[in-house]
Amino acid sequence: MIKIQLVDDEPNILSSLRRLLKPQGWEVHTYDNVESALGGLLEHNYAVIVSDYQMPTADGVTYLQFAKQRQPDAMRLVLSAHGDRTSMIKAINQAEVYRYLSKPWNDYEVVATIKSAIDLYQLKVENRQLQNEVDTQKAMLRAREQELLRLEAENPGITRVQRDADGSVLISNND
Amino acid sequence: MSKAAIPQSEQEMMNARLEQARRQLLQSEKLAAIGQLAAGVAHEINNPVGYVYSNLQSLESYLTDLFRLTDAVDSADSLDSLKAIKQNIDYEFVRHDLKDLLAESREGIERVKTIISAMKDFSHIEEEEFKPADIQRGIESTLNVVNNELKYKAEVTREFGDLPPVECIISQINQVVMNLLVNAAHAIDDFGEIRIRTREAGDTVIIEIEDTGRGISQDNINRIFEPFFTTKPIGKGTGLGLSLSFNIIEKHNGRIDVESALGKGTCFRIALPAKQPRAPEDS
Numbered sequence: 379m380i381k382i383q384l385v386d387d388e389p390n391i392l393s394s395l396r397r398l399l400k401p402q403g404w405e406v407h408t409y410d411n412v413e414s415a416l417g418g419l420l421e422h423n424y425a426v427i428v429s430d431y432q433m434p435t436a437d438g439v440t441y442l443q444f445a446k447q448r449q450p451d452a453m454r455l456v457l458s459a460h461g462d463r464t465s466m467i468k469a470i471n472q473a474e475v476y477r478y479l480s481k482p483w484n485d486y487e488v489v490a491t492i493k494s495a496i497d498l499y500q501l502k503v504e505n506r507q508l509q510n511e512v513d514t515q516k517a518m519l520r521a522r523e524q525e526l527l528r529l530e531a532e533n534p535g536i537t538r539v540q541r542d543a544d545g546s547v548l549i550s551n552n553d
Numbered sequence: 554m555s556k557a558a559i560p561q562s563e564q565e566m567m568n569a570r571l572e573q574a575r576r577q578l579l580q581s582e583k584l585a586a587i588g589q590l591a592a593g594v595a596h597e598i599n600n601p602v603g604y605v606y607s608n609l610q611s612l613e614s615y616l617t618d619l620f621r622l623t624d625a626v627d628s629a630d631s632l633d634s635l636k637a638i639k640q641n642i643d644y645e646f647v648r649h650d651l652k653d654l655l656a657e658s659r660e661g662i663e664r665v666k667t668i669i670s671a672m673k674d675f676s677h678i679e680e681e682e683f684k685p686a687d688i689q690r691g692i693e694s695t696l697n698v699v700n701n702e703l704k705y706k707a708e709v710t711r712e713f714g715d716l717p718p719v720e721c722i723i724s725q726i727n728q729v730v731m732n733l734l735v736n737a738a739h740a741i742d743d744f745g746e747i748r749i750r751t752r753e754a755g756d757t758v759i760i761e762i763e764d765t766g767r768g769i770s771q772d773n774i775n776r777i778f779e780p781f782f783t784t785k786p787i788g789k790g791t792g793l794g795l796s797l798s799f800n801i802i803e804k805h806n807g808r809i810d811v812e813s814a815l816g817k818g819t820c821f822r823i824a825l826p827a828k829q830p831r832a833p834e835d836s
Contacts, residue, residue, distance in 0.1 A: 390657045390660065391603060434704070434744075459600050459603065480599075
């Protein structure tokens with residue numbers, strides 16, 4: 379199940395976003411303060427984290443920076459009513475956000491952005507899984523190769539025994 | 554004839570020009586303050602507008618679902634198919650959520666309304682005469698306008714006493730209160746407290762604004778009412794806020810005092826006469 383985390387100090391924003399995202403069938407977790415959102419990071423793996431910019435105890439960029447260390451795969455978005463240059467630059471350079479959305483938002487844009495963020499998240503996760511698979515397969519191959527080398531060293535020629543279709547050992551005349 | 558009547562004395566002319574310049578300065582400081590606040594106010598309005606707008610679209614999709622159900626009453630061949638539709642649109646959720654959706658949206662619109670009327674109350678640019686006014690209401694409007702500057706910096710507590718109507722130019726008093734509140738917030742490094750007290754003392758009304766900020770050093774405290782004196786970085790403050798506040802209060806025949814302790818905080822106290830002595834001086 380895809381999990382989405384929403385962080386905003388305004389509960390009414392959170393409930394309207396919840397309404398907006400409900401038909402998508404994602405698991406949406408909402409937090410109205412940074413402290414409990416941090417707690418959420420310890421318990422769940424999120425595909426997408428959407429944070430407000432201006433909040434009482436810590437700003438959204440600081441929070442997302444922390445989230446980046448905790449869950450580097452999660453895609454980070456800012457949804458802010460405070461569209462000034464400094465906050466955008468901070469969001470992009472420090473928190474490396476995927477998109478910077480502004481309030482009031484366009485419903486379609488928010489849903490589409492989260493969808494494409496999820497696609498990227500899944501690509502990252504899939505990429506990591508495939509990479510792991512390749513690594514284990516490579517390790518297995520290497521082990522097998524080494525075993526063969528060892529056998530060959532102990533009993534030269536044993537790895538090159540040729541067999542007939544019925545399994546009987548063929549001895550060539552060349553040796 | 555008329556030409557001879559005008560230059561009564563050079564000094565009076567100079568005074569008139571000075572007064573005019575001072576008024577222009579006051580007006581431009583006010584506009585600058587409003588400009589600085591505009592970003593904050595936009596933030597305050599964008600939040601409710603954001604969720605109300607989004608809620609309206611959710612409402613539309615709820616209604617589409619509900620109409621699907623009511624339309625089906627005519628066309629459905631059995632009760633079971635109606636029940637299936639009801640199940641399908643998550644009727645219980647929609648029914649429950651509609652109430653919240655409307656209540657939250659109403660709250661959002663109320664907030665926008667409050668901010669807009671506070672800004673109107675706050676500016677009253679056209680009013681330039683002394684009139685009995687409700688100081689507390691003025692403070693509330695001002696708080697609504699600067700809320701965005703304060704709420705991330707301090708908890709605001711109000712200790713309001715019973716006040717008589719005060720004869721004043723309320724928009725100017727609001728401007729003084731705004732200056733003091735914004736300064737208080739700027740003086741606080743992380744998160745502090747701002748206390749606003751009002752009380753009646755004899756014929757005067759006292760307004761106190763106290764913060765738990767950095768405080769003002771002894772060297773600076775004698776200069777804070779000087780024009781263009783500021784300790785804020787360039788672009789943050791004009792250095793005119795307090796000097797104009799001082800002028801405004803002086804014009805109201807009141808007093809403005811300050812007490813400050815470094816590292817502990819600052820308290821500004823404004824004393825205003827409830828009634829202006831005779832006719833307020835023409836200027």
